[in-house]
Amino acid sequence: MTGSVDPTIINLIIFVLAVFVGYHVIWNVTPALHTPLMSLTNAISSVIIVGAILAAGASVLDMGSTMGVIAVALASVNVAGGFLVTQRMLEMFKKKQPKGEKREG
């Protein structure tokens, strides 16, 4: 064993572990909230905006950074839209909950 671990291998380790975490967390989501789950995961997947910002922020203005700026705009729609619409839906699930009542579940 010589040298350091290839970044791709480290990425792969992170990937596999994250899939495991995802698998276990998602199975615990109550079926009633599957639609908010979709809009929330949608918002989370728009974290791709990070890549878009890096592309757009390149010090040279060229085709690549233009693509980046467009990608930032597209992903921003999702960031705002995804979280807000999830919020709106979850508010609806709250309203009907009478105050003080605890539900086991």
Next chain:
Amino acid sequence: MSANLVALWYLVASVCFILALKGLSHPETARRGNYFGMAGMAIAVITTLAIVAKGHLEYILIAMAIGGAIGAFVARRVQMTQMPELVAAMHSLVGMAAVLIAVAAVNNPAAFGVPDPMPTGNRLELFIGTFVGAITFSGSVIAFGKLAGLGKHFRLFSSAPVVFKGQHLLNLALALVMIGFGVAFFLAPDKGWVPFAVMAAIAFLLGVLIIIPIGGADMPVVISMLNSYSGWAAAGIGFSLNNSMLIIAGSLVGSSGAILSYIMCKAMNRAFLSVILGGFGAAEGTAAAGAEQKTVRSGSADDAAFLMSNAESVIIVPGYGLAVARAQHAVKELAQKLTEKGVTVRYAIHPVAGRMPGHMNVLLAEAEVPYDQVFEMEDINSEFGSTDVALVLGANDVVNPLAYEKGSPIYGMPILDVVKARTVLVNKRSMASGYAGLDNPLFYMDKTMMVFGDAKKVVEDIVKALE
């Protein structure tokens, strides 16, 4: 900011995303979960902005403001019945963003801290991120069209499956050609623009071809699948940019969508592959019409009101027809009226009712139906036997007792046992067969009464009759 500090902030954001999803395990913790998601996103964005602070920040901020305003506007305005369309549209944006980022990465890998020319390993990952992103984009556009009912204007958006001879063979061939250009992209000594562009173009085409043969009622699977793809696309881009947060967030979303697809397929008792290959229901569509003339008992809203007001317990089964007619508020009013008369009212939700996972739950929540009256299939199926009236609103295949009969196309599909209720009221617009193209014996039973008409109109009439 040092690279280490950036990585640590990204770790914090990733943990926030995990907590966000964890929050959804219960309606009470769900809102907190969403706040975690927002916090994670804010951390991710601010950290990244700090990295590029020396670049052209102004364009980025303008783009964020424009996109954010559009997103916020849509999120406020969208009707709950339009949720499936909105989600499909948002998937397409993630897919497109992934492709654009990939283009930028091919153009200037150094902007992402990747060596120029890009090493083969990063190219492989970029290839995956690009084609998954492209398929997500065009597939979601088609799904959006189907869900928004744009089939009248453009045939590819038809909610009926669009099939042609040799379709699967063509898709397979295209996929192989795409992979071939992917290999050419890895091996290209220069940036590899040509193979990259051809590969992306084929992927866009494939996205269209994969989704057109899938029919309307299989949409819950499609939309979950595209949800999953959008996550894998983000993860793929994360791999090529060596960004652990993108990998983590992408994998969470990817596995979420995959699990939802699995749940939806199971609820239809269909193999994932057969849903994806599509075309279901296209052939059998006319078979039902040829059957011998059977008589149905149809009644008016007044009859329905009479039956329900004399019942002790009523279970309401909402389906896609309720969403189309936007009848959720009327239904809630009906339930309220019945409750006032001392009738126990509950709702039974089939996992694939509607056009996306959890569609009916959201509609009922919008109408402020208390969620302890809303039951999932496995929790309420045993209750139908002791129920006086089951009211089926715009649902068909999910209550079709043919699922118990060997040899029927839907044999083995888990269904809501409305057939065991003492009386069954079915509201439909007409006697047309359901998505599966199957006749439904439930409609011809002696204990069944059909109430024809638009779900909203019928329910409102019943409410009036109850007064």
